[in-house]
Amino acid sequence: MRDPGVAIERRRQALPALATALLWLLSACSEPAPKVEQPAGEGLAGAITDERIRNHAEEPDAWLAHGRTRDEQRFSPLTDINRDNVAQLGLAWSIDLGTKRTQESTPIVVDGVMYFTSTWSRVYAVDAKNGDLLWKYDPEVPGAWARRSCCDVVNRGVAVYEGRVYAGTLDGRLIALDAATGKLAWEVDTLVDRSRFYTITGAPRVANGKVFIGNGGAEFGVRGYVTAYDASSGEQVWRFFTVPGDPAEPFEHPELEAAAKTWTGDKWWEIGAGGTVWNSIVYDAELDQLYIGTGNGSPWSRTIRSPGGGDNLYLSSIIALDPDTGRMKWYYQTTPSDNWDYTATQDMALAEMEVDGKRRKVLLQAPKNGFFYVLDREDGRLLRAHPYTVVTWASHVDLETGRPVEVPGMDYRDAATWVMPGSGGGHNWQAMSTDVEAGLVYIPSQETPMLFKLPDEWLHDGAIDTRKARWKPGIELEGLGKIFLEHAAEAPAARGVLKAFDPLTGETRWSVEHPYYWNGGVLATAGGLVFQGDSQGMLTAYDKDNGNKLWAFDAQVSMLAPPITYRIDGVQYIAILTGSGGSDLWSQGAATASYRYGNHGRLLAFALGGTGSLPPAEPVDRTVPEQLDVGGTEAEIAQGERLFTSYCAACHGIFAMASSGINDLRLVPTERQALFETVVLDGTFAAIGMAAFDDILSADDVALIEKYVRARGEQDRLVQAGRLEAPRMTWLDDE
């Protein structure tokens, strides 16, 4: 049983003296599981059926699917909490989930029970009226698998269907639990190749007796696909690969034959190609179609991935599949030959809208590339593609051809280039909300510049990095921090902007600017409200007509997860999971509440008249202790930095400034710093997520990284002591 809480206690008894060192590290980054009894829930069946979800209008109180309904509009008809009384909203109850890592889950609420996931793919069922734990299931993801995740040990939620709760696990399993007891009904391994760095972080979707699940990993070089399983038995029904594999092998299905013609070069299948289905999967009951959104190319750079050109189907695409057979009905590629990590995996919403004088069934998506797509979901025809954020890579999307018109020079073939949106996207997985009546979507948008540069190693000798065990975006990674700083003067500002956006006209009706770009998902309600949790730790209710702030609660911790709402016994609740991170672990996050007060993973529920409160926020002590003198010439430290950026920074932050949920290596107490090599090479803390890197780093490499980390610590210690002027360590404008 891998339960960090238990493991820590055992170690405390067994190793009283050896190492306070180990204990400090453990306590700093471990995640004790909540200690709650496990009463068996009676009659808590999770009895969501196809019929029930089709008739969701009769159950406005429930939150039946990932996006509330299968349309995934995330717009609640509830009006008990509204503009006039939202000022009386207060904390009704909260649960501390004992995690400091990133939480991203959307809960499902049905028949009085809330089902959700937390970090490490753990699944919870609680009484939605008071938060009492009904059961918890820990799939015991091997801690070392954390290294295979681009963006922390996150999970975005469960599906509930006919008495079962379905979830994907970080290590690639799909599990089915008894909704009443949390007991495992079945589990299947969804991975085609366990040596590749696949992860599951997305929520499964269910329809017509099948469970659909994809995976992530395109940053590490994997081949994307989505699989359908029989919901009752777990048997595989079909699998759809999104990109072609080795051309020496037969095509797994006919769509890949067409796709293979759009790829060039002789390495894409070795690198993996990408196109992962890591987030959005939507079932359209009206047309009996399943839509999947596919991710970026692997590597990001098309110059390396497909050197002779080509659209590289089906990267960055919205694809309609037959849910029974997995055969493709149509596709629309948002970013042909994607070059910038522009995934089309962001949440999709289904709606009916009058477009050009005709009532149409449309599909809405704001993918990372900055354009808001309105597609006719009957045939995938493009109807609109207005920019919803700052876009510099393309001038516009040609509605006749359906293709973006690229701006020359933005392909960074010849020089390092700032591009917007950056790889974080103009909008990422943080959910938007669709308000059909108002004709608006409320988007947690962002302006995130990224400096793209082809990697030195590739420019010098054309070497393609096919190593499995490291980040390989096909852009300069090792010198990333330094290159960013060199070009900081030209860097466009990064901003987070909540927008009320008209997808048909491209007009922004109102917007609210946030101090930091990385903020949470959105919920809108018929009560006239738009809720969003932000990087500053505020859960805010805005007037959906004009963006005026009507209420706010200081959650003391940054939020990414989208709020939900539901009603039980006549009481409407708003609920949200807290704790930031994800892909932002790269970026230090120093301007966030989680950095200031810690990344406390909680579940918060609010109701009118709620009077609950949270424990007082305590500032995180960031006093840099004395650093072990491990020496290091300037050249060694520089080499250590390159290695650090390539292998460590995705979690521990560029310039060794960690954001919040993961250990800041500068702050390790002096006497414990000597453990560095053991931790990195022996995997001392693999169980809690710090895997061994002995497969890819030598002892010499680790010594160089250590010299860099200690040098960085010493630099900041001297800054804190007033003996050194603080060097610029960020390209973000206002930090």
Ligand code: CA
């Ligand atoms: Ca990506």
